Amino acid sequence: MFEYGPDGKTLAPSAKNPTDYHGTRVVRVIAAKQDNIGVEGFAPTSEIIAIRQVSTWSSSIILAFQVAKLMKADVINCSWVLPLLSGITSLVIENVASASNAPIIVVSAGNSGKKACEVNHLSALSSVVVIGAINKNGNVAEFSNYGQCVDYYAPSSIASTSLNGYVNFGGTSSSAAIVSGVVAQLKACGVEYPLTKLTMVENILPAHVVNKNNIKSVTLIRSKGSEINEH
Structure with a gap:
């Protein structure tokens, strides 16, 4: 639908270096078309608003979210x-999340194993959905960030596009892309509260039922809420 680069305030920004193709892989997981040739996305009928957000400058991030709001992005x-x-x-992100079309902001937890x-202050916002x-x-x-700020966990290895065909795409970036695609498809199918349906999707698990397998004791918590138990 629309392409924009907040860093340079440019329309239709082009890729500048290999890391830029990270976004392409994310989009493929979400919305690759049904063409009987390549892999298919989780929400193949979705329309894409492509925002090339590369820097961590607050001004660029704010602009990126404002563009998403103006375009009435659903996910x-x-x-x-x-x-x-x-x-x-x-405050800007919270404002975007409260827009009348009720957009869902899906964030990857990060890959530091912490x-x-x-380590990811974006994950502490109550208005976002954090995916490990x-x-x-x-x-x-082992690599996934975890803990109180994580809401759901999803698989982290999936085929995606690259410059030369297809590659395996991993990390919490792909996990967040999977959830974004599932939520987008649920919205497309008219599901009024798609987040409440996530646990009906195979291999997408609420945080409080998942164990951190490389520590001896783990506190299970409700997503951004009270503790349940320890074991």
């Missing part, structure tokens, strides 16, 4: 982390 994917988050940026609240990664055994992946 906003943030497959990236922010080690620092200004107060004004937080508590998400401490699980391995094939259903436990938190």
Whole structure:
């Protein structure tokens, strides 16, 4: 539908370096078309608002979210982390989340193997949905950030596009992309409260039922809420 680069305030921004294709891989997971040739996205009928957000400048991030709001985005994917988050940026994101079309902001927890609240300040916002990664055994992946700020866990390995065909796309970026695609498809199907339906989707698990498998004791928590138990 629309392309924009907040850093340079340009329309139709082009890729500048290999890391730019991270966004392309995220979009493929969400919305690759049904063409019987390549892999298919989770929400193949979705329309894409492509915002090339590369820097962590507050001014650029604010502009990116404002563009998403003006375009009335239903799902906003943030497959990236922010080690620092200004107060004004937080207020802008909260404002976008409260828009009349009720957009859902999906954020990746990050890949440091640490508590998400401490290393990804974007994850601490109450208005976003934070996604960590699980391995094939259903436990938190060793690299995935975890803890109180994570809401759901999803698989972290999926085929995606690259310059030369297809590659395996992993990390919490792909986990967040999977959830973004599922939510977008649920919205497209008219589901009024898509987040309440996430646990009906295979391999998408609420945080309080997932164990961190590389520590001996773990506190299970409700998403951004009270503790349940320890074991």
